[in-house]
Amino acid sequence: MKDNSEKMYDGVTDIRDDLVENAKTQNIKPPKMKRPWWTAVIAAALVAAIFAGEMLMPGGTGVNAYAISEATYPEMAQYPDEYLYMHADGSFDSEGFSAAFDPWFEDVQAQRRPDGYADGLEAYFKRSTEQFLSGAEGENVTYSPLNVYMALAMFAELTDGESRAQILSLLGAESIEELRQQANDVWNASYRDDGAVASILASSLWLNQDVEFNQETLDTLAENYYASSYSGEMGSDDFNAALQDWLDKQTGGLLSDEAGEVELDPETVLALATTVYFRSKWTSEFNEDNTKTDVFHTASGDVDAEFMHASRSASYYWQERFSASYMGLESGGRMWFILPDEGVSADELLASGEYMDLVLDPDGWTDQTYIIVNYAVPKFDTSSKFELSDGLKALGVTDVFDDAVSDFSPMTDMDGIYLSQAEHAVRVAIDEEGVTAAAYTVMASAGTGSPPEEEVDFTLDRPFIFVVTNPNNVPMFIGIVNNPA
Amino acid sequence: MDDERIIELYFERDEQAVQETSGKYGLYCMGIAFGVLGVPEDAEECVNDALHAAWQSIPPERPACLRAYLGRIVRNTAISRYRALRAKKRFDGTEVLLSELAECVPSRNDVEEIMERKRLSELISAWLDTLPPADSALFVRRYWYGEGVSELAQECKCAPRALTQRMLRLRRRLKTYLESEGASR
Numbered sequence: 001m002k003d004n005s006e007k008m009y010d011g012v013t014d015i016r017d018d019l020v021e022n023a024k025t026q027n028i029k030p031p032k033m034k035r036p037w038w039t040a041v042i043a044a045a046l047v048a049a050i051f052a053g054e055m056l057m058p059g060g061t062g063v064n065a066y067a068i069s070e071a072t073y074p075e076m077a078q079y080p081d082e083y084l085y086m087h088a089d090g091s092f093d094s095e096g097f098s099a100a101f102d103p104w105f106e107d108v109q110a111q112r113r114p115d116g117y118a119d120g121l122e123a124y125f126k127r128s129t130e131q132f133l134s135g136a137e138g139e140n141v142t143y144s145p146l147n148v149y150m151a152l153a154m155f156a157e158l159t160d161g162e163s164r165a166q167i168l169s170l171l172g173a174e175s176i177e178e179l180r181q182q183a184n185d186v187w188n189a190s191y192r193d194d195g196a197v198a199s200i201l202a203s204s205l206w207l208n209q210d211v212e213f214n215q216e217t218l219d220t221l222a223e224n225y226y227a228s229s230y231s232g233e234m235g236s237d238d239f240n241a242a243l244q245d246w247l248d249k250q251t252g253g254l255l256s257d258e259a260g261e262v263e264l265d266p267e268t269v270l271a272l273a274t275t276v277y278f279r280s281k282w283t284s285e286f287n288e289d290n291t292k293t294d295v296f297h298t299a300s301g302d303v304d305a306e307f308m309h310a311s312r313s314a315s316y317y318w319q320e321r322f323s324a325s326y327m328g329l330e331s332g333g334r335m336w337f338i339l340p341d342e343g344v345s346a347d348e349l350l351a352s353g354e355y356m357d358l359v360l361d362p363d364g365w366t367d368q369t370y371i372i373v374n375y376a377v378p379k380f381d382t383s384s385k386f387e388l389s390d391g392l393k394a395l396g397v398t399d400v401f402d403d404a405v406s407d408f409s410p411m412t413d414m415d416g417i418y419l420s421q422a423e424h425a426v427r428v429a430i431d432e433e434g435v436t437a438a439a440y441t442v443m444a445s446a447g448t449g450s451p452p453e454e455e456v457d458f459t460l461d462r463p464f465i466f467v468v469t470n471p472n473n474v475p476m477f478i479g480i481v482n483n484p485a
Numbered sequence: 486m487d488d489e490r491i492i493e494l495y496f497e498r499d500e501q502a503v504q505e506t507s508g509k510y511g512l513y514c515m516g517i518a519f520g521v522l523g524v525p526e527d528a529e530e531c532v533n534d535a536l537h538a539a540w541q542s543i544p545p546e547r548p549a550c551l552r553a554y555l556g557r558i559v560r561n562t563a564i565s566r567y568r569a570l571r572a573k574k575r576f577d578g579t580e581v582l583l584s585e586l587a588e589c590v591p592s593r594n595d596v597e598e599i600m601e602r603k604r605l606s607e608l609i610s611a612w613l614d615t616l617p618p619a620d621s622a623l624f625v626r627r628y629w630y631g632e633g634v635s636e637l638a639q640e641c642k643c644a645p646r647a648l649t650q651r652m653l654r655l656r657r658r659l660k661t662y663l664e665s666e667g668a669s670r
Contacts, residue, residue, distance in 0.1 A: 004600060005587035006564065011605030012586070012628045013560045017550035019613050020557075023625035026618050029641045085644070097646060 235266030520631025
């Protein structure tokens with residue numbers, strides 16, 4: 001009795017003659033891949049300062065910024081560069097490679113969290129995105145729901161009473177414990193730093209050395225939110241420089257200009273800084289030779305933009321007002337492109353929120369098909385910086401801004417303190433050339449179904465929305481590209 | 486000597502046909518047999534059996550492509566011999582090859598019909614037609630000619646790991662294809 005593998009062997013044996021013949025003459029090298037582009041280099045930073053209503057009396061100890069505690073991130077093995085395991089004679093040290101690959105793979109898996117931890121955040125994603133990105137009026141704007149989420153969750157830890165309740169309500173959480181666990185899952189599922197992909201959420205607390213803080217709360221933040229704490233003389237050049245350096249370092253130098261402008265006043269009790277740094281390649285690269293200059297239609301007229309082109313089998317989604325598709329990222333996440341139909345504005349889509357339903361649960365979307373998609377994606381490098389305070393108030397987080405009602409009791413016994421600023425800066429670039437070494441192998445993607453019979457052109461030549469997600473469809477960055485030039 | 490003339494010799498029952506075949510395709514047949522059996526002596530016997538089988542089957546058969554015809558006989562002879570020898574000794578290469586092929590088997594209850602030899606080879610041929618030529622050739626080189634991953638990787642100038650991943654994708658695609666074909670009937 002033959003088993004199925006032998007039946008398969010027999011089936012292969014009897015394939016057509018021409019297939020057997022051609023196999024010996026046909027070149028088996030896959031079509032040449034060009035040097036990959038870095039897909040996306042993105043950095044977001046949020047600096048929120050809590051102020052004292054009255055002038056603080058300096059203690060005059062003169063101690064400059066020093067770290068009270070530094071967060072320790074999960075250890076992650078480096079992605080093994082398989083070219084290092086190729087011998088000069090062309091043979092391959094598979095044992096050595098496996099020895100490096102297996103720990104890396106385990107570490108990546110260890111960061112994964114099962115779907116579902118972000119349940120309840122849907123309304124926050126929709127409402128906050130509409131709040132912060134609407135009304136861009138021709139400007140490129142980007143917002144990091146993840147970055148703001150981490151900052152808000154930490155603020156919930158620092159506050160109590162109605163101040164905390166307002167934040168919990170916006171984030172759809174029942175309790176601080178629930179939020180803490182969720183934030184920890186979000187952090188871990190989004191974290192990756194293995195040399196091939198960087199996706200790092202960093203947080204730090206900048207403490208006024210003249211104020212006594214509740215150590216227990218600081219410990220909670222360090223433990224669950226991977227937050228480092230620094231204490232020093234508020235308003236001093238050294239302390240400002242330390243904060244600027246920290247921001248610059250955590251955002252890979254992408255936000256140097258913005259970070260350089262961050263200064264804290266002497267009245268600041270505590271400043272919270274959170275950042276997201278993300279760098280990943282596409283799972284399938286664009287061929288540089290196919291990049292061409294073409295017209296992008298902005299609201300105020302046509303401009304020239306560099307369009308990257310690729311055709312591949314992909315899922316394509318539509319709805320009466322937009323079409324959408326995504327490209328896989330080596331981080332395990334996706335970069336979505338949402339193209340409003342002609343005559344439909346990005347703001348209309350932000351208001352309806354349906355695009356977010358798609359991003360959060362693409363499998364549940366009815367109008368989708370798997371076909372050949374001819375992508376034309378403009379390269380862009382945009383940065384935006386804005387103050388979140390008004391937006392957060394509009395979203396119902398009001399008490400922390402008002403020194404008469406704010407409750408920061410878990411943080412300190414001081415009265416009359418309030419949130420004075422919340423600056424959010426984001427930069428996104430998808431046109432950077434990558435490290436030239438073709439060192440990182442493209443990871444295997446799942447097999448495809450039957451070959452597509454149709455194809456569709458997906459040309460992003462008018463304002464569009466992009467969303468970068470983590471491996472569980474959690475939106476890390478959302479932006480509107482109104483003008484890529 | 487060209488293949489048509491060799492086939493004529495078979496039809497004339499001229500034993501020179503076997504010598505000519507052996508001279509022209511002996512090494513090629515050895516390669517395939519060795520790929521399955523892994524022992525030169527076994528492979529040699531297998532090729533002798535295959536040449537004998539060719540002598541007996543032509544005529545009445547008149548192969549359109551002698552090379553593929555012979556290779557097929559060698560594959561059939563080799564796998565039979567492998568099966569007979571398996572009780573005594575195992576050749577890892579073929580174990581690997583068979584376990585890879587097992588991954589292509591559709592995971593459905595009603596695989597009987599689709600696993601029927603003629604139908605299966607038709608489906609595999611049709612599936613190969615849908616692939617880019619380089620992928621089709623790679624699949625045949627690995628699973629028909631039985632060539633090793635490291636040799637193929639060298640020819641592709643890529644790391645074996647990368648080639649393994651490419652093969653893995655191909656096998657998954659074949660499985661998906663067979664499942665969808667089985668489902669559509």
